[in-house]
Amino acid sequence: MELSKNYIPGEVETKWYKHWVDNGYFHSEPNEKKAYTVVIPPPNVTGVLHMGHCLNNTIQDILVRRARMQGFNPCWVPGTDHASIATEAKVVAMLRERGIAKSSLSRDEFLGYAWEWKEKYGGIILQQLRKMGCSLDWERTSFTMDPAYYESVIKVFVDLYNKGKIYRGKRMINWDVRAKTALSDEEVIHKEVNGKIYHLKYKLDVPGEEYITIATVRPETILGDSAICVHPDDARYTHLVGKFAFVPLINRRIPIIADDYVEIEFGTGALKVTPAHDMNDFQLGQKYNLEIIDTMNDDGTMSEAAQLYIGQDRIEVRKPIIKDLEAAGNLVKIEDYVHQVGFSERTDAIVEPRLSLQWWVDMKQLAAPALDVVMSDEISFHPAKFKNVYRHWMENIKDWCISRQLWWGHRIPAWYDEDGKVYVEASIEKVNEKYPETKGKTLTQDSDCLDTWFSSWLWPIEVFKGMSNPGNAEINYYYPTSTLVTAPEIIFFWVARMIMAGEEYMGKIPFKDVYFTGIVRDKQGRKMSKSLGNSPDLLGLIDQYGADAVRFGIMIASPAGNDLLFDDSTIEQGKNFNNKLWNATKLLKMWEARQNNEGAIPEDAAFAMDWFQAKLSATQIQVDEMLKTFRLSEALKTIYGLFWDDYCSWYLEWIKPGFEQPIHQGVYERTLEFYDALLQLLHPFMPFITEEIHHTLKTQSEDLCIKAYTAPTHVDESVLKAGELLQNVISTLRDARNKNQIKPKDTIELHIQTELDAPYKTIQNILAKQVNAASIKYTTAAIGSSIVVALEKDKFYIVADQAIDTVSLKENLLKDLAHQQGFLVSVDKKLGNEKFVQNAKPEVLAIEQKKKADALARIQTIEESLAQL
């Protein structure tokens, strides 16, 4: 079979993905094996794959594929989230394009369009995960609005309501004026904004005093002012407390009050109080029983209550109101001011604090057990630093606003009678059943939906029907799940709440380990975003480089616990690695065609095999340890080095037969086994090419993807040391050849002066081949007119046709000598220190003494070599 010059990923990847799925390798059913369960963080149903998903799902696939090869029964559940605000916004936009206004539709008509949209575009992201090679159990695909899931969400709402953990209350909430809905605190993004601070004077209702000046960044809200507040200790204003002032332009008379909430140093020390439009002002309003004047409509325009600018957007009103204030003589000055402004995570609209009647979850009780399981490491966070972040949030937790003024989502199961009395049950029939007095009355269901996260917090439970069919065989087998892989950004939105739901409804943690990925940034460290346009086209990259190369590139650049700075160059590196793997395969295929099995395995090849076996086993153990502790990037680097350097650059060169010579069958077969073991190690990271090569090497009875790992053998440390010595000698001699400008094809004669020649004799064939020596001889005396190189206690004499450059030779030796002497000084300093000798552990002392002896020996060797020049 003729293999292509370079590896071509496209068809290979399509072929193997289909093969794996057709054979049901990714499907799991409960069995006698141990489960390894992972639930995907469900992407938005309308989403398309981006770099964050790529990182996140590659990591999950690595863990899952590894578990499969380790003999677990892995189950990785795919699915999507209905994403209420995001999806509703997209559907509204789509309808607008078609000339349909949401307000012209009934709820049912709108939901019809929304479902239509979901069916059409909802699956795209799941298709894209297939391209990446993700070994998801497609038969278990879930959606947070599947009928049973929907019912479970409602069931949880009713249950928490009955337990008194859900209540309805009028509070200040974050209002998204674009989506016209409430938001939870977590959905508000605070950004620094360059704004202005306006100093405005209010006329006083005090004889002899003209004005009091306040400072505000939001002049448009003065129309809702109901007081002015100063600090009780502020001497400038004490005489005004209890008096009144007039709101400019509308001349409303408002009281001047005192409270130590006010910062004396800030602005003018006098604060205007607008209880309807500021969280803190609202608190003050409650405390002093101030009037709440809501001057804003739900779309952010000024309301009737504002009296002026009615119907104009509150942000746009800022210009005219300042003009009018200036004209009226109320404007004192305007200064530049940088401050924090809240934006909606979903629509990017400036969020308005607003007083509103909403549904809330009482978080205090739910948080306590969820905090314990993390602090006690029953659930382990990786990296552990997120424990602190988690604790801080959980200890200062606020109630969760769960109602959203949207239609796409789980509708709140609350009904109101004509008197406004509320009944919470799963359906109107159940309301009638439980409250017979409601029969015949007109009941109206709450029109709001639940926050998306109120459904996703059940994800690890309900994908196994643990809520709709409690105690079924699957939930018992798969729950708790093993590892959750997610972005740190949703630690509060999702991770914390899943732990709460797990404790509340299963009485158990939902997962053992949580691995927080980094955030994908561009080369300059900026977060990837649509608006910056710095997000690469993932599918384009896969088409260009292949999924394996993309997976390699993103993983090699992802240090555990850090953000990853994405750059094409690591994907390029991945592609080069593919080719390296491919070329090694080509070499083995050439050898396959030319084997013999006469006689015993040559001594040098036997040494090479023993050495690589030891190296392989040592690395297998190392990689295992790294993966256990979620150091995935390091594990990949280690495997990369094992293949490229140890296997290709050293081992294959050591066993390589001479020109047109056959290879011993025993060596060939062992070499093939080594390669397959390497492919096993690499498979979780780069599944496609490894499966392809596994089958290219020879006819296999089993696919790599489900093949059990070969266990490491005992690691022979002395063989590892011997290999290291060989590598050292080779590198040193090659360096000497280079520096003396001996051309690679020119042969040399090598003479070794050593007290112990046995170790060299085992490896001398390899050594001769690697440094292109025509002969290797052992000597007890110096060899004249040669290049001399000192290594450890031994000396190597290179005899070549080349003229010897004594000057540079001497230079090198002197440089080495200086280094060794410097080193000796530092060791001597330590050993000469009485306190060190007294206090250091015996083994440390022994090491220092050995260092000294070695240094002395080397200095002697170098000095002897210098003397011979």
Place this chain on the structure above:
RNA sequence: GGGAGCAUAGCUCAGUUGGUUUAGAGCACCUCGUUUACACCGAGGGGGUCCGCGGUUCGAACCCGUGUGCUCCCA
């Protein structure tokens, strides 16, 4: 304003309880090289006052204090 974290080679990072030959890797860089797996390659090489300052210790990249710079989370 409150909290968390980071600072090691040009870049991205390792460096396990302080002692493992006067600090390691990958990429980038420099020199040489198309001998039949691979130039998407091979061989070799250069490159660091471990952010500054002080302290603890026989001994500090590592522990403590402090300064500076950066990042993130919360309000």
